[in-house]
Amino acid sequence: MPRIADRVLQLGTETALDVLVKARALEQRGRRVIHLEVGEPDFPTPQHIVEAGVRALRDGHTRYGAPAGLPELREAIHPGAPDRVVVAPGAKPLIFFGILATLAPGDEALVPDPGFPIYASMVRFCGGVPVPLDLESPAITPRTRLVIVNSPCNPTGEVVSEEHLRGLAALAEKNDLWVISDEIYRRIIYGPEPRSIAALIPDRTIVVDGFSKCYAMTGWRLGYGVFPPALAPHAVRLVINSNTCTAAFVQRAGLAALRGPQDAVAAMVAEFRRRRDAIVSALERVEGVRCKSPDGAFYAFPDVRALPLPAGALADRLLEEEGVAVLDGAGFGPRGAGHLRFSFAASLEDLREAADRFARLVSRL
Numbered sequence: 178m179p180r181i182a183d184r185v186l187q188l189g190t191e192t193a194l195d196v197l198v199k200a201r202a203l204e205q206r207g208r209r210v211i212h213l214e215v216g217e218p219d220f221p222t223p224q225h226i227v228e229a230g231v232r233a234l235r236d237g238h239t240r241y242g243a244p245a246g247l248p249e250l251r252e253a254i255h256p257g258a259p260d261r262v263v264v265a266p267g268a269k270p271l272i273f274f275g276i277l278a279t280l281a282p283g284d285e286a287l288v289p290d291p292g293f294p295i296y297a298s299m300v301r302f303c304g305g306v307p308v309p310l311d312l313e314s315p316a317i318t319p320r321t322r323l324v325i326v327n328s329p330c331n332p333t334g335e336v337v338s339e340e341h342l343r344g345l346a347a348l349a350e351k352n353d354l355w356v357i358s359d360e361i362y363r364r365i366i367y368g369p370e371p372r373s374i375a376a377l378i379p380d381r382t383i384v385v386d387g388f389s390k391c392y393a394m395t396g397w398r399l400g401y402g403v404f405p406p407a408l409a410p411h412a413v414r415l416v417i418n419s420n421t422c423t424a425a426f427v428q429r430a431g432l433a434a435l436r437g438p439q440d441a442v443a444a445m446v447a448e449f450r451r452r453r454d455a456i457v458s459a460l461e462r463v464e465g466v467r468c469k470s471p472d473g474a475f476y477a478f479p480d481v482r483a484l485p486l487p488a489g490a491l492a493d494r495l496l497e498e499e500g501v502a503v504l505d506g507a508g509f510g511p512r513g514a515g516h517l518r519f520s521f522a523a524s525l526e527d528l529r530e531a532a533d534r535f536a537r538l539v540s541r542l
């Protein structure tokens with residue numbers, strides 16, 4: 178067999194997708210499984226957005242379009258400076274393009290830990306070295322080139338404080354670093370609206386955002402990056418060399434999402450808040466479990482280190498014995514070890530049932 182290129186051997190994965198496969202196999206054997214593993218809203222895409230997409234298809238928006246995205250959509254995303262905007266099929270490709278455009282082999286990138294596993298995977302793929310980001314004292318070396326911030330964070334739901342953002346911005350200036358600010362959960366927030374580091378250092382920051390989470394559009398595949406002017410043309414080249422453009426009818430649906438009523442977003446966030454309060458208090462009642470209330474996103478990340486079973490084994494037994502699919506925190510980096518991730522993008526009844534089943538398992542340990 179011909180040799181496989183080393184770079185693909187560097188790629189990691191998302192454990193959510195592996196657990197989903199296991200859970201589906203159990204379901205095929207007739208078990209009912211409560212799915213708290215995958216990070217996607219359980220709400221349907223708001224109707225006016227669906228209608229706009231269908232209308233665009235009927236109107237013939239089915240051809241190649243501008244690689245950087247539909248001009249009206251780019252203007253709606255970043256009024257006054259649409260040239261900075263690059264649209265892509267989801268937020269993920271923009272994380273990839275941002276890393277490809279900024280990191281040379283051997284460069285170090287500070288990545289959130291625990292954090293979205295794709296950051297470290299893509300850094301390694303690009304020949305870089307992921308280094309856990311400690312907001313109190315970031316480990317800057319002469320090889321550091323990039324810092325990745327994710328606020329609110331997957332998996333912890335934490336929002337990076339204004340003070341830490343200022344500290345990171347100053348470090349980036351001093352050490353000549355790029356910043357990728359993944360703000361995909363920006364609008365799913367339970368306190369004051371978080372500030373973006375882009376407001377402090379716009380010419381060093383790539384903002385990654387998209388429609389998947391806040392408009393319940395995961396399957397449409399629509400995201401965008403707001404790039405510093407020096408990087409935007411390179412990101413467009415990456416689009417031209419990979420996906421050519423993003424489906425025009427999908428972008429028209431995105432335009433309707435931004436321009437249309439926002440009450441569906443507000444309703445989803447209000448429902449997420451109810452679910453957050455329910456799951457956090459239910460988990461806190463389980464002996465040996467501590468769970469902070471997340472500031473944003475839709476994940477609870479309880480600390481289970483006081484239980485007599487490691488988190489990975491606990492997640493396995495919770496699925497096998499109680500039919501509840503959650504993730505081992507270790508899949509989000511070394512500092513995620515000893516935690517579980519419960520997505521609360523599920524109904525209140527399912528969340529209550531899942532917490533009861535978890536408590537039942539813990540009582541048997």
Ligand SMILES: Cc1ncc(COP(=O)(O)O)c(C=O)c1O
Pocket residue numbers: 216266267268269270293327330331359361387388389390395399400
């Ligand atoms: C932090 C973070 N960034 C990006 C993404 C990917 O978003 P998209 O589905 O738009 O590619 C996710 C999805 O889980 C995420 O949690």
